[in-house]
Amino acid sequence: MSYSAPLKEMLFVLQDVAGVDDVASIPGFEDYGYDTAAAVLEESAKFCNEVVAPLNWDGDQQPSSLKDGVVTTTPGFKEAFKQFGEAGWQGVIHPTEFGGQGFPKVIATACSEMLHAANMSFALCPMLTDGAIEAMLTAASDELKQLYIPKMVSGEWTGTMNLTEPQAGSDLAAVRTRAEPQGDGTYKVFGTKIFITYGEHDMAENIIHLVLARCPGAPEGVKGISLFVVPKFLVNADGSLGERNDAHCVSIEHKLGIKASPTAVLQFGDHGGAIGYLVGEENRGLEYMFIMMNAARFAVGMQGIAIADRAYQKAVQYAKDRTQSKDLAGSEGPVAIIHHPDVKRMLMTMRAYTEGARAMAYVAAAASDQAHFSPDESVRQSNLALYEYLVPIVKGFSTEMSVDVASLGVQVHGGMGFIEETGAAQFYRDARILPIYEGTTAIQANDLIGRKTYRDGGKVAKQIAQLIQATEAELAKSHTPAAQAMLKHLSAARVSFESVVDYVVANFKSDTKNVFAGSVAYLRLAGLLVSGWQMARALIVAEQKLNDDSEFFSAKIATARFYAEYLLSQVPGAAASVLEGGAAVNSLSAEQF
Amino acid sequence: MSYSAPLKEMLFVLQDVAGVDDVASIPGFEDYGYDTAAAVLEESAKFCNEVVAPLNWDGDQQPSSLKDGVVTTTPGFKEAFKQFGEAGWQGVIHPTEFGGQGFPKVIATACSEMLHAANMSFALCPMLTDGAIEAMLTAASDELKQLYIPKMVSGEWTGTMNLTEPQAGSDLAAVRTRAEPQGDGTYKVFGTKIFITYGEHDMAENIIHLVLARCPGAPEGVKGISLFVVPKFLVNADGSLGERNDAHCVSIEHKLGIKASPTAVLQFGDHGGAIGYLVGEENRGLEYMFIMMNAARFAVGMQGIAIADRAYQKAVQYAKDRTQSKDLAGSEGPVAIIHHPDVKRMLMTMRAYTEGARAMAYVAAAASDQAHFSPDESVRQSNLALYEYLVPIVKGFSTEMSVDVASLGVQVHGGMGFIEETGAAQFYRDARILPIYEGTTAIQANDLIGRKTYRDGGKVAKQIAQLIQATEAELAKSHTPAAQAMLKHLSAARVSFESVVDYVVANFKSDTKNVFAGSVAYLRLAGLLVSGWQMARALIVAEQKLNDDSEFFSAKIATARFYAEYLLSQVPGAAASVLEGGAAVNSLSAEQF
Structure with a gap:
């Protein structure tokens, strides 16, 4: 069940395809060239390979469970997440002013690939936290930013995105959750949100829910949606935790895969109203969400590449270990099945898809860095257009191919692939969510x-x-x-x-x-x-x-x-x-x- | 979770594509033309839709379980199998002289599609029994035939195929199970077989294992393999059950899908030797097995078509029921998602694959009937060649596409598809075995x-x-x-x-x-x-x-x-x-x- 981050390949793509040194020529990124990338990726690989990857199978066998509104995650997850935060990995891409490391996206992307490959269920928690941080950076007041973001960047608190409701899947125009202003600048939020990844868990002290809701008198449809911060525990002005907010997990889903990642139904306001804080302006929630969603969609694309690589590595290992049937070119006895042409064809398919999608994603990440930080306006514009074009492709293509790759991974294992203990089937189950969430294909x-x-x-x-x-x-x-x-x-x-x-x-x-x-x-x-x-x-x-x-x-x-x-x-x-x-x-x- | 056999489509294919009436022009099949097909398919549909299909989800939730060497199947399976046998469905394709109904394969194929679509895990038991009957019809002595086949045809006893061993998956040359002649015409069989579908269960009084093994002094490789009948309970000359044979289930697999179907590890001869009876001649086992395997491979291809149709039906139902987002051509409010072009594209893909593969398979079945029963030698030869060419395609193509179709079925359901209770995921899990067993793609x-x-x-x-x-x-x-x-x-x-x-x-x-x-x-x-x-x-x-x-x-x-x-x-x-x-x-x- 081991994972070994493909460092040589990643560094090759960063240097010779995505142009990490071009990104490092942007003012402010001077220290983030190839050598830094090499050092950071090596550290990241160590952590992912040794700490996070071994928990992947455990997560499938001992998924998150809910009792009396409290979700207990897989044994080991809490400790690993603490290490993750303390080592600074949650902050890789976030601004240094909030305690982050300010890395360009192109390097952070490689780190994120490793984390998802090591353990997709685990990595969803930091991924959603990234999304919540991004949304707050985009539009929240300085007060909200100062109060919340540093603890999210440090991994002490985590974040969620609350979009979907039972009657509104992909169609956000149908959102019904409402937010009533209390006259003191706060709102009370009422409604039900479903499919909330890490909507409740025991890996952090607090959970910061970003919630789409409608204010009284808001226009119909997507133009009447506002974005709110609704913390699980209210936060005092000094940053300490206050009362439990009226946001509760009422159930978690029984899923095909990513079982360690709790998918919560959250009930807001059943006991008088959940205190929420408006992010930015009323009725502009969807706009903020879209900015964040670009990042989240890109991240899900990376999950596809990550799980494809993990499935590939596992299939390669099996194909090298398993001996069966003579070589077509003649051999004394049975040979390792990796020598059979169709096994090679399957492995090459897995490998080609993964390498191609990885190179495309890293190129997109570099374009995002140029788009946001290049001093040259025309460079920013052309790269933004490129990045925007590539995001739905990175998300849609990489996740669809990951299902095919994971399926080939099972096939390489033959009958053993269908036995759960082998582990190949977990990737086939886990990958299936990727073309669905964060916007279907x-x-x-x-x-x-x-x-x-x-x-x-x-x-x-x-x-x-x-x-x-x-x-x-x-x-x-x-x-x-x-x-x-x-x-x-x-x-x-x-x-x-x-x-x-x-x-x-x-x-x-x-x-x-x-x-x-x-x-x-x-x-x-x-x-x-x-x-x-x-x-x-x-x-x-x-x-x-x-x-x-x-x-x-x-x-x-x-x-x-x-x-x-x-x-x-x-x-x-x-x-x-x-x-x-x-x-x-x-x-x-x-x-x- | 309902299934409704697509009778109109099946009868169209039988009549206008596969030419059931041409088959009925073969002497002996005069009574098996279109009208008979229509009547039989209607009866079969009723049984499959009403009795077998409702147990499909139960089988996933309450799989077969093993305790002290005894496998208990899903509640309801035993009763349904009893009804199945009593109604004559096990005998559809088998010769009337052994109590079967002697239908041509082209009609039996449609019945088999329904049964697999209704409940693939359940249908595996009769499917393996068909295989065992076929093997015995091919090569067993009259005495063995008379003693065993009628009770298998009636569904009182079931059959298994024992090929795979831990060190020998697809490579039968590596079979190590041995059979020692006892001098009285019987053999004692020793060895371990894995991946034995319905190798142990509680749905029938006796289980007739067909086992590949080597006799002393047999040549190396596939030319030294013989085929044996090894019953779970020995059978007395009058057909009554005798002593428990030394063939025991030591474990069953924890699988990705088809969970209701027990996949057994069988141990032969741990307590002195399992009594076995040679089928045909020594060292010709593989030859007999291959004849049977053609039928079994074709049947697995039908499983692919069946589960694809089931997944399609489920996706269509969801797409009609679920309303979300306005119509692209404009609409007052949200419409059923079946009106969205990409949902149609997915459903059309599922439908086109299924209809195409079904038509190919029924045509192949008709060719098999002509190949075996036409009075004209040249018709027999050309149809045999066509059938032989098509068998690996029916098996390989229909099963590979079934995985894609089941995956699309999940996708049509969006986030709900990933929730196990929805049921779409079961088809995605179940289908994954099809490109693997009975010979990988x-x-x-x-x-x-x-x-x-x-x-x-x-x-x-x-x-x-x-x-x-x-x-x-x-x-x-x-x-x-x-x-x-x-x-x-x-x-x-x-x-x-x-x-x-x-x-x-x-x-x-x-x-x-x-x-x-x-x-x-x-x-x-x-x-x-x-x-x-x-x-x-x-x-x-x-x-x-x-x-x-x-x-x-x-x-x-x-x-x-x-x-x-x-x-x-x-x-x-x-x-x-x-x-x-x-x-x-x-x-x-x-x-x-």
Whole structure:
């Protein structure tokens, strides 16, 4: 059940694909170049491998449990989270003025990948806390920030996001939770929230709930939603804990996976009203939430990459250990199954997906750093547009592929994969939540097709296509079979992508339902393409550096080639689905299903 | 959690795609035409929907349990199995001389689909019994047949298949269980078998284990394996039960899914030796097993289709019931999510896969009937070749797609899909065993690429391609958008398929490992093509009969078109993987993973 963070691969991607040293050229990030990344990742790996990863299986076997409104987490989680906070890991990405370490996102992303790979159920607690911190940084008053954020950054308190209600899943317009102003600047919050990750637990002294609710007289729909801080325990002016607030966990879900992570139903205001504090202005809650959601969606994409890598590592280990059947090329007796071509095909698929999605995500993280901190306005703008385009893809593509990768992980184990004690099945169960929460794949695809493609007339998408063409020109200079294979499939995929973008822009208004019918296929092919493009860039570097470390770089080259021939080769077919398939998708009436 | 067998669809496929009336023209099957099929399917549906389906969720929640060597199955299973046997369902396909009903496989297949859809864990018990009966019919002495088969056909006793051992999963050459002749015609069997489905349970009076073992002095490898009947209770000459045999369940597995189905570790001979009876001749066990395995592999393929349909039905129900978000075309308030294009896209994917795979399987079943019972030698031969080619595809393709379909079923449910009580997750867990047991997908693909494609120089595969071309010619006569879309993608897919077959035949010997690297991609594209071909044939009939039942046939046409644009469109890309991807798959050394 062990996990070993792939440090060499991560550092390669940071340096040669995502450009960590470019990020370090931004004023304020001078100390966060490659060497710092290497040192931090090594420390992070140590903690994740040794402290967090061993608790992953325990969490599945001894999930969080609820008794009398109190959630007890898996034995060991509380202690590990204390260590996590004390070592400063909760603060990696947060501003130094609140006690954080102020790292760029590109480095923090690698740390977050490790934590999720080590133990996704555990890592959800800091992930949600990150989201709550981000929301407060975005819009909360200085008073709220000073009172809450330092203790969240230190890991003493944790945070939650309270969006979903029983009648309102992905549709936040339907939120009914209400907040009544008390005349003293505070509000009383009443309502029920479901699917609240770490909504109740015993790993921290206090839990800071960020809650979407409506104020009296607020407009209907999403424009009447406000954001509130509702702490589990009220906080005195000196930061000490006061009374228990009227926010209670009434049940936790019995789930397919991530069982150690308590998914709470929270009842606000059953005993007179939960005291809440408005974040920013009334009726702008969704706007603040969206800023935070970008970060959260990116983080869930990282979970996909993380669990894919964990599943891959486990499958590789099994394939090396398990001997069965002779080698096709002939052998004395049975060989380790890793020598059988279809086992290699499965492992290569897992590996190619994971490496491609990782490179895409780290590139997106670097773009986010440039977007937010570059001194150059035009650099900020172009990177923001790139990052915004990539977020739904990082989320949608990486999580969908993680389900397939975890499923292949089970398959590599054969019959043993179906036995729970083997552990491969846990990843298959855990991964299944990823394409659902923090916006389903369909929600990501809506975002991609509407706000990110149609709204700018396909401009950003076409700019990406141009950048890919430049990579194609680089590839054309190499005459190796790998570079040529990549060139062929990257070019065909890019052309298909451009035709899809044109189609979306041209038909979005006139043929809306048919365009939306292809939204997930578009997201998938964009994910295949952009990840494949990063694999192409990695291949070019790997060919140049081959002699430095031939074992590592020849594997990178082969993986990139596999990516081209097995994954990029799927893009033209997916494009046909988008371009032609709308009518068939929408043909049947509800009654005909 | 309800299931409703799709009778109209099944009967359409039987009549207009698989040609049940052609089967009924075979002497001996005169009474088994369409009308009989309709009557039997209706009865079967009633039993499956009302008696078996309601126990499916119970089986997941209250799985089989082991105490002191005795397995207690889920409450209700024993009674349901008794009803099943008494109503004659165990005997549907078996010969009338042993108390069966002698139905052709094409009709029995539809019954079996219903049973698996209703409750896969339950249906495994009769499925394994079918396998054991088949093995004994193939090779057992008349005495063994008379003593055992009638009680298995009646459902009084059940059967098992004992192949796998701890050190020998897919590789039967490694079987170590031994059988010592006692000089009186009986043998004593010693060894451990694992993964034995219904290897121990309380649903029948006796369990008839079919066991692979080696006799003293047998050749090494698969040529030294013999097949034995080892009953749980010895059987007296008059058919009454005698002493308990030395075959004991020592543990059952804790599995990801199909929890109601006990997966036993059986210990033979720990107390002096389990009495066994040789089936057929010594050292020919694998040969007999292979005959039975064809039937069992086909049956597992049907399980894939069955669970896919069940998952589809559940997702449709949820999508009709759940209201959320406004319609893209504008609506007063939230609408049922089935009106959202991506929900339709998911449901259409599930539906298209299921209908395509079902049509392929029923066609294969009809070919099996012709292969075994046609009075015309050349008809028998050509149908046998077709059936043999299709078995690994029905098994491999239908089970792989069932995992994807069950996963989509979870996705349609959004967050509720991840909550176990919703029930969608059970199908996702249950389906995961299907690409593994009864020969993994890789094993099926090896069979397809070696015995079924290379060995005859691609002859059967090319004959199928010719038949597809004939269907293309039919399609060309229709100028509807659906027929034209189908023609375009079917034709492209068929051309890709032919190039893959040529490649396999040309390179099988010279470049074995690279050819095998593409074996699963070949299996998948062959499955996509052959299923798509049946959808094309269905489309042609549907266009002709449109006015008879426009709701049903227009849905069939739209589903066929969707199949072309979303599934057949994947074939050329998959072909590129086979043709080009071998080197990349095999590049990495074990150490580089």
